[in-house]
Amino acid sequence: MSGAGTGGAPPQRSMDFKGSGKRLLGQFRPERGRLLLMLALVVASVGLNVIGPKILGHATDLVFGGFIGGRLPEGLTKEQALDGLRERGDGGAADMLSGMDFRPGHGVDFSAVGGVLLAAVAVYVAAGLLMLWGTRISVRAISRTVFRLREQVEAKLSRLPLSYLDKQSRGEVLSRVTNDIDNLGQTLQQTMGQIVNSLLTIIGVLGVMFWISPLLALVALVTVPLSALVATRVGKRAQPQFVDQWKSTGALNAHIEEMYTGHSLVKVYGRQRESATVFAEQNEQLYKAGFMAQFISGIMQPAMMFVGNLNYVLVAVVGGLRVASGALSIGDVQAFVQYSRQFSQPLNQVASMANLIQSGVASAERVFELLDAEEQSAEPDEAHVQRPERLRGQVELRRVSFRYTEDTPLIEDLSLAVEPGQTVAIVGPTGAGKTTLVNLLLRFYEVRSGRILLDGTDIAAMSREELRAGIGMVLQDTWLFGGTIAENIAYGAQGATREQVEEAARAAHADRFIRTLPDGYDTVLDDEGATVSAGEKQLITIARAFLSDPVILVLDEATSSVDTRTEVLIQRAMERLASERTSFVIAHRLSTIRDADVILVMENGSIVEQGDHAALLAADGAYARLYQSQFAEAVAEVD
Known part of the structure; x- marks a missing residue:
């Protein structure tokens, strides 16, 4: 289990919804052309949809006008028919019909109605x-943007210093790279x-509504401030919950990844109950955050539907009064009722998508x-990159100092x-700083002061790729990827x-x-190398x-996982190769230390002794004390 898990908690800071949203939109800059075409197509589509109710309203007027005209005697004009109604005391009916287009004695013109309906269908x-078409372009633009965002994250991971990965658990980083980008x-x-x-x-419908009846349009707009107030209040309460939801998701993933990686140790030390307790606590926290986020944002849609229904009632009442006064035709009111629905429906849709938007922006911020x-x-x-004339393996450290934190010196x-x-x-x-010294040589960390020279060239002036290309490294913690044994060995060449x-x-x-395995060098390993033992994995990495x-x-400490006999064989192989390469060995095994040309004894970041095995033992100093405490038993086993 990685000790980095303690540092894997996501950053605890407030959500910058506006800033993250603007930055997210900036990711679409390379897709400007596609988005402009998509916008033009959507404008045309919305324009046609907005025209539709007006066309259907005209069909309603034709039907209603034909129905009225067929009930009146032929030969009269519209004005004469209305005057007759008023003379009979039906002034209200006359006022209502004054806004209609009809011809006395002529019934419904079904051919005209059919033509209007065909036009509506075509529209x-x-x-x-x-x-x-616009949706297809939008999907392509979004997919390409997310594709580029994944590329940015992948490139970023390669540029992150080792210190960042040391402070973040793998599960937390993976959650940002996978879950958050997928959610976005x-x-x-x-x-x-x-x-x-x-x-x-909303814009198109509002324009047509003002064209039909400015009064009814203003009535429809009465509920807009109420809708905005509901959306704002609910959104502000839901956003922190979505932030907590994705933070909890990252923390839970980190715990699961850590427990899965170290499941053997968890069982050996009987920590299943504690692991399950931590999982239950984090799962409960994720449940609460997710429930509150969805519940609060879920209030949005019914609240907006209530406001929309209120809008519908107001439009219907005022529209009916306008028809009764003859100011509007029935077809216009019918169209206006449809427009009021079209006006409130997008508001409801935007409100109902608020939870998705807030969740997506919360994920976007974690990715950012x-x-x-x-x-x-x-x-x-490239103009200032320096390279050794020939790599020979000469290493020199000149007054190197380093510390992980400002107040804690390590190497001085x-x-x-x-x-x-x-x-x-x-x-x-x-x-004591043993591994740190190697990390500085590989430029996993940069020295605070001093210089490290490789064949006379300051490694800070070399590219990291060229520097590391000349260095082979075998760690105590082996790493094998999913593939054949041959592919794993060939990974470095x-x-x-x-x-x-x-x-x-x-x-x-x-x-x-390897040859004793069923498929030999073609044996496929999983990403944990579970089909071979720890010592065999170490041999593959060597x-x-x-x-x-x-x-x-x-x-x-690369030989820490192999038995004594295998270690002796590895040492003999290393001796054959040592004449052509410089070797830095961090180990606690006596055989490695005894055969070394130079032994460096480090304490508190400083070299307190150096020399060969015999000379250091004779000096009876720090190495001799270390030898007596750690290596005496190993000598007895080997000898």
């Missing part, structure tokens, strides 16, 4: 096709096109936090010279042949056990380092 079909993509797909359509519909993380120092530009004023081909063993108590892979395996004494043929070989 709606064209609107649907245009919307389909789904949110954009479900909301972006719909929001554009809804906003344009990753993208904004402090990167490792920039590489020198360290100087060291290593000649090509030397094997340097670094020993010392835990926390692109284009390696099978013969070269097998030769490296023989050098690492891995060939024998073979990988040998195949890369580095100038400098770094073994960070």
